[in-house]
Amino acid sequence: MPLSTASRNSRFSAEVLPHGGAAYNLARWLSRNETDARDIVQESLARALQYFEGFRGGDARSWLLRIVRNTASTWLVSRPPAAHPDQSEADEPLEPAPGSGAMRDADPLGALISQDQARVLRQAIAQLPLEYREVLVLREFEDLAYRQIAAIVGCPIGTVMSRLARARDELGARMRAEAQSS
Amino acid sequence: MNHAEARALLEAYLDEQLEIGDTVRVAAHLAECESCRAWLGERRALRAQLRTAPLRYRMPAALAAEIRSQAVPARGAPLRQRLLEMQWPRALAASVLVGLAGLWAGHALTVRRIAGEEWVGAYVRSNLGARSLDVLSSDHHTVKPWLSARLTYSPPVPEMSGPDDELLGARVDYIERSAVAALVYRHGKHQVDVFVWPERERPDPATAANAAPIAGFRLLSSRAAGFNVVIVSDMSASEMIGFRARWSGLASAR
Ligand SMILES: [Zn+2]
Numbered sequence: 001m002p003l004s005t006a007s008r009n010s011r012f013s014a015e016v017l018p019h020g021g022a023a024y025n026l027a028r029w030l031s032r033n034e035t036d037a038r039d040i041v042q043e044s045l046a047r048a049l050q051y052f053e054g055f056r057g058g059d060a061r062s063w064l065l066r067i068v069r070n071t072a073s074t075w076l077v078s079r080p081p082a083a084h085p086d087q088s089e090a091d092e093p094l095e096p097a098p099g100s101g102a103m104r105d106a107d108p109l110g111a112l113i114s115q116d117q118a119r120v121l122r123q124a125i126a127q128l129p130l131e132y133r134e135v136l137v138l139r140e141f142e143d144l145a146y147r148q149i150a151a152i153v154g155c156p157i158g159t160v161m162s163r164l165a166r167a168r169d170e171l172g173a174r175m176r177a178e179a180q181s182s
Numbered sequence: 183m184n185h186a187e188a189r190a191l192l193e194a195y196l197d198e199q200l201e202i203g204d205t206v207r208v209a210a211h212l213a214e215c216e217s218c219r220a221w222l223g224e225r226r227a228l229r230a231q232l233r234t235a236p237l238r239y240r241m242p243a244a245l246a247a248e249i250r251s252q253a254v255p256a257r258g259a260p261l262r263q264r265l266l267e268m269q270w271p272r273a274l275a276a277s278v279l280v281g282l283a284g285l286w287a288g289h290a291l292t293v294r295r296i297a298g299e300e301w302v303g304a305y306v307r308s309n310l311g312a313r314s315l316d317v318l319s320s321d322h323h324t325v326k327p328w329l330s331a332r333l334t335y336s337p338p339v340p341e342m343s344g345p346d347d348e349l350l351g352a353r354v355d356y357i358e359r360s361a362v363a364a365l366v367y368r369h370g371k372h373q374v375d376v377f378v379w380p381e382r383e384r385p386d387p388a389t390a391a392n393a394a395p396i397a398g399f400r401l402l403s404s405r406a407a408g409f410n411v412v413i414v415s416d417m418s419a420s421e422m423i424g425f426r427a428r429w430s431g432l433a434s435a436r
Contacts, residue, residue: 013250017249017250020241020246020249021240021241024239024240024241024242024245025238025239025240025241028239029239034242035327035328035331037239038242038245038324038328039317039328041241041245041249042245042248042249042317042318042319045249046318092239093239093240093242094236094237094238094239094240095236095238095240096233096234096235096236096237096238097232097233097237097238113231113234113235117231117235118231118235118236118237121231121232121235121237122235122237125237139197140229140232140233140237141237141238145199146194146197146199161193161194161199164193164197165193168193168225168228168229171228171232172224172225172228175228175231
């Protein structure tokens with residue numbers, strides 16, 4: 001193996017692989033099933049390694065997430081979602097968004113969420129149209145700035161904000177309906 | 183700042199994405215507008231739920247381990263690159279393709295087929311093209327569900343992670359217009375494709391039976407654990423037989 005390949009691989013391991021978790025979470029939410037998410041992550045990392053020479057440094061997480069997003073969109077076009085119903089999520093590991101501890105301190109009223117409410121939220125997010133779902137996931141679970149999300153999704157910042165607003169309107173309505181019915 | 187102007191910026195205010203001047207002006211409006219405060223309160227409550235509920239998917243440990251092992255230089259180049267560096271007999275393969283094209287053209291006239299040509303064709307095309315593997319993994323926990331999701335059956339996927347034999351991944355091929363699982367292994371410097379499908383289902387295993395080598399590519403068919411098996415590689419005949427014995431042993435042991 002040439003030396004340049006070795007040093008490229010170790011740089012790749014240090015700069016890009018730490019964002020594998022973010023890549024998986026995005027792929028999982030976009031594809032809505034575990035099998036496709038694994039494939040998308042594998043394919044994205046293979047592409048990322050291939051394009052790594054052209055990466056000028058900087059925001060490696062956004063760079064990788066842009067590749068994941070593009071890989072997922074070609075992947076999902078070639079495989080209609082009807083053929084891949086949402087899989088059961090009972091045994092899949094889920095965690096709160098990073099930095100949620102700080103949120104909890106800042107907003108004690110919102111800290112309490114029941115398992116039922118979490119399940120309703122999860123289903124409501126999964127049912128959002130793809131373009132709303134992706135900005136919501138990037139904003140709430142990866143805590144990315146509008147500017148970063150715009151670069152990943154490839155749209156203007158104003159569009160990020162309006163999609164986020166629509167996604168939250170939808171989720172808010174679902175949660176209110178749930179609160180009234182229970 | 184009037185109500186409409188402030189309302190248009192509230193989403194970005196919530197996300198702390200406004201520049202300082204707008205932030206101050208929106209805050210001033212909030213101090214005097216009950217309706218904007220109520221809206222912001224609901225949004226904050228929703229966001230708190232989104233960020234405290236377990237909604238972020240954690241990468242499965244097996245996938246994380248696999249990704250690390252592929253990119254760590256100590257173990258060599260990543261699998262995909264190792265595949266490319268394996269130095270397939272490209273010129274030879276190209277000549278086989280030309281030869282096969284000739285056979286297919288001839289087939290239209292003579293309605294005579296060379297045994298095994300479709301199988302060798304699939305092997306050669308996969309080595310020439312970019313699409314050597316659809317799923318790249320040495321872990322049967324990844325490969326098997328991937329295949330099961332795309333086929334009507336779930337083939338045995340022996341891992342063969344020994345020093346000489348290694349599972350590289352898999353793809354789905356079409357042989358005689360039927361989808362077949364192609365497991366891809368490495369034996370030494372050779373790529374070995376193992377086609378697996380249920381007995382009594384198409385394609386007809388007779389299409390691979392008694393096939394003579396085609397330009398150095400050999401076929402070996404057998405059955406294991408209720409499945410038809412066709413092995414294609416450019417290994418020697420004795421290597422083929424040894425590989426088949428090891429593969430079948432593992433497949434039947436499950
Ligand atoms: Zn107002």
